Amino acid sequence: MDCLVVGCGLTGAVTARNLAEKGRKVTIWERREHIGGNMFDYVDEHGFLVQKYGPHTFHTKKKELYDYMCRFERWKPYKLICGAVWGGKYTPTPFNFTTIDVFYPHEQAEKLKRKLTEEFVGRPTATVTEVLKHQDSDIREYAEFLFRNDYAPYTAKQWGIPTGEIDSSVLSRVPLRFSYDKGYFDDTYEIMPENSFTSFFKNLLDHPNITVELGIEALKRLSLEKNRLLLDNAPLEIPIVYTGALDELFGCRFGRLPYRSLHFEWKYTQKESFQPAPVVAYPQEIGFTRITEYKKLPLQNGLGSSYAVEYPIPYIEGEATEPYYPVLTEHSQRLYACYRTLAEQIPNLICCGRLADFKYYNMDQALENALRVKVQS
Numbered sequence: 001m002d003c004l005v006v007g008c009g010l011t012g013a014v015t016a017r018n019l020a021e022k023g024r025k026v027t028i029w030e031r032r033e034h035i036g037g038n039m040f041d042y043v044d045e046h047g048f049l050v051q052k053y054g055p056h057t058f059h060t061k062k063k064e065l066y067d068y069m070c071r072f073e074r075w076k077p078y079k080l081i082c083g084a085v086w087g088g089k090y091t092p093t094p095f096n097f098t099t100i101d102v103f104y105p106h107e108q109a110e111k112l113k114r115k116l117t118e119e120f121v122g123r124p125t126a127t128v129t130e131v132l133k134h135q136d137s138d139i140r141e142y143a144e145f146l147f148r149n150d151y152a153p154y155t156a157k158q159w160g161i162p163t164g165e166i167d168s169s170v171l172s173r174v175p176l177r178f179s180y181d182k183g184y185f186d187d188t189y190e191i192m193p194e195n196s197f198t199s200f201f202k203n204l205l206d207h208p209n210i211t212v213e214l215g216i217e218a219l220k221r222l223s224l225e226k227n228r229l230l231l232d233n234a235p236l237e238i239p240i241v242y243t244g245a246l247d248e249l250f251g252c253r254f255g256r257l258p259y260r261s262l263h264f265e266w267k268y269t270q271k272e273s274f275q276p277a278p279v280v281a282y283p284q285e286i287g288f289t290r291i292t293e294y295k296k297l298p299l300q301n302g303l304g305s306s307y308a309v310e311y312p313i314p315y316i317e318g319e320a321t322e323p324y325y326p327v328l329t330e331h332s333q334r335l336y337a338c339y340r341t342l343a344e345q346i347p348n349l350i351c352c353g354r355l356a357d358f359k360y361y362n363m364d365q366a367l368e369n370a371l372r373v374k375v376q377s
């Protein structure tokens with residue numbers, strides 16, 4: 001081995017492939033029993049392809065990233081449609097003119113849609129924050145209605161905060177559509193694998209210079225001595241690409257980095273269809289935030305339907321929870337900066353990926369960063 005990669009998610013696997021193609025012998029250690037990190041999917045007992053860690057669709061504006069994905073799997077165009085249900089009514093999300101038709105009496109709906117079209121002429125979307133500040137009271141009230149019924153209770157559950165403490169500033173990037181257009185993302189390439197994400201990973205890792213070892217907790221074999229990494233107590237001179245959490249690498253010596261986790265309740269119905277879209281938010285239900293119905297992500301044939309109910313929960317290390325979303329506060333960023341400073345003092349250590357960078361990355365961002373990783377020769 002002349003390079004060690006910790007973690008076999010998108011970041012670790014792409015980095016390994018890149019290094020392998022440059023002639024390096026790379027070993028990957030992954031503590032889970034499967035490849036693919038949070039993108040791992042598998043066929044469940046009812047015959048549906050499901051995603052173990054929540055719904056993923058690949059989307060990007062960048063052709064070079066799309067082209068990279070195409071080297072290892074056949075993909076099909078897939079436009080993700082999401083929705084929300086409250087008060088027994090369904091609307092697509094991001095909210096659009098259908099939302100207004102569903103929740104407003106006819107005449108009021110027509111008036112509001114006319115006003116929005118005139119006030120935002122030439123603009124297909126605006127952020128909710130912008131609409132909340134609009135001078136027209138009907139327009140403002142529409143945004144407030146959505147905030148009260150959907151965004152505030154959803155965000156409160158997602159982050160474990162009382163609804164009253166949710167500030168509208170959390171919506172700074174959430175779009176509202178001023179048309180009947182549907183679709184969750186507005187990227188040039190929105191795709192799903194023809195086979196599976198796991199088969200993409202199998203092809204990506206299929207290289208004579210790559211060895212993958214599953215079920216290996218790297219931190220049981222790696223240790224630190226001053227600014228040096230040790231492997232089984234002997235100095236490790238080769239480059240190590242680490243895609244795990246930085247606090248764990250340094251024994252949490254400054255304290256834990258805070259994360260939010262998720263619990264999925266897996267269910268099956270004999271009904272042909274459970275809900276109108278593959279991913280539907282239920283902002284006002286107690287405990288859970290959304291439900292993913294996998295036979296629609298993308299369309300699969302099969303009897304009945306498998307779905308996963310998503311409950312946000314606190315992340316507690318060692319309690320069968322996964323660190324999903326970094327909780328970004330001033331304090332957590334300062335804490336992270338302390339760990340990053342320690343990491344930068346270790347010459348052969350390269351930290352990257354959503355955990356090591358303590359950031360939420362979409363897959364295309366994780367991919368782009370992984371393709372930039374360089375190790376010293």
Ligand SMILES: Cc1cc2nc3c(=O)[nH]c(=O)nc-3n(C[C@H](O)[C@H](O)[C@H](O)COP(=O)(O)OP(=O)(O)OC[C@H]3O[C@@H](n4cnc5c(N)ncnc54)[C@H](O)[C@@H]3O)c2cc1C
Pocket residue numbers: 006007008009010011012029030031032036037038039053054055056057058059216217218219243244245324325352353354355361362363364366
């Ligand atoms: C619910 C959810 C839905 C998402 N949906 C989308 C979407 O629709 N579109 C999109 O673009 N992005 C989506 N994402 C983001 C996407 O999951 C990430 O961009 C991507 O998985 C990042 O890959 P990674 O390799 O950096 O991290 P990970 O996939 O987390 O991989 C890191 C790997 O390192 C392993 N590891 C960590 N520490 C150690 C250790 N000490 N020893 C050994 N192994 C270790 C972990 O087990 C893990 O397998 C979603 C994320 C979540 C949480």
